[in-house]
Amino acid sequence: MKTVGExxxxxxxxxxxxAREQPGVLDRVMRLLGLKEPANA
Amino acid sequence: MMKLNMTSxxxxxxxxxxxxxxxxxxxxxxxxxGVIQRLAAIATERRWEVIFLTKRPRRQAHGAGPDQRWLAxxxxxxxxxxxxxxxxxxxxxALDVDIVVDDRPENCLDVVVDSKARAILVWREDESSCPxxxxxxxxxx
Numbered sequence: 001m002k003t004v005g006e007x008x009x010x011x012x013x014x015x016x017x018x019a020r021e022q023p024g025v026l027d028r029v030m031r032l033l034g035l036k037e038p039a040n041a
Numbered sequence: 042m043m044k045l046n047m048t049s050x051x052x053x054x055x056x057x058x059x060x061x062x063x064x065x066x067x068x069x070x071x072x073x074x075g076v077i078q079r080l081a082a083i084a085t086e087r088r089w090e091v092i093f094l095t096k097r098p099r100r101q102a103h104g105a106g107p108d109q110r111w112l113a114x115x116x117x118x119x120x121x122x123x124x125x126x127x128x129x130x131x132x133x134x135a136l137d138v139d140i141v142v143d144d145r146p147e148n149c150l151d152v153v154v155d156s157k158a159r160a161i162l163v164w165r166e167d168e169s170s171c172p173x174x175x176x177x178x179x180x181x182x
Contacts (some may be wrong), residue, residue: 001163004076007142008083010161015087 056097066107071115072165078116091135093122094129094143130155146172 001007047055059065071077084091086108095108112120125132130147133141134156141152142161149160162170 001144002165003074003163004142004163006132007161007162007163008076011140012083012087014111 042137057138064107066111067114068109075116077112081117084117091117091121092138093120094125094132094141095122096125096129130158 001010048060063072069108070100083089094107095105103125108122108124109120109147112122123132128151129141130151130153132138133152138158140159140161141149142162142163144165145148146162146164149162152158153161162171168178
């Protein structure tokens, strides 16, 4: 990430109800972060 | 952002000087104006528990007070601040933190090695100067 603001954008996407209900969205965001699974897995 | 190549002695002198300035920390501006307030608003809305980890020389024995006052002045009321001396990863592990955001690669490495938390690096400089990129290009050559 270039900024903390960008970081907050991503984290709010990961934590949104939509993302939680749509694993595909979460997977995409996690891939964007270079992560393979949710942080609390 | 300007980087200074200072010797240990120069750094000690600088920290001594900073320690002599009253309310020094509170005078510092945000690198990203408004981002602390935004974080506070999101944390309240999403019920995130946010802990600020900070590091400074052991001799600067102010505790977390200056950091808390600074964060509060930027819009984050009652912030939890932990002054770290060792690995942030061990702190992240002890506190069962999910994600650590840091602007130093070595701190992110600590987090990845010493905890189950995910590390997010905020790299404000040119991407080509990011250590991972450097080592990748070095190994390719």
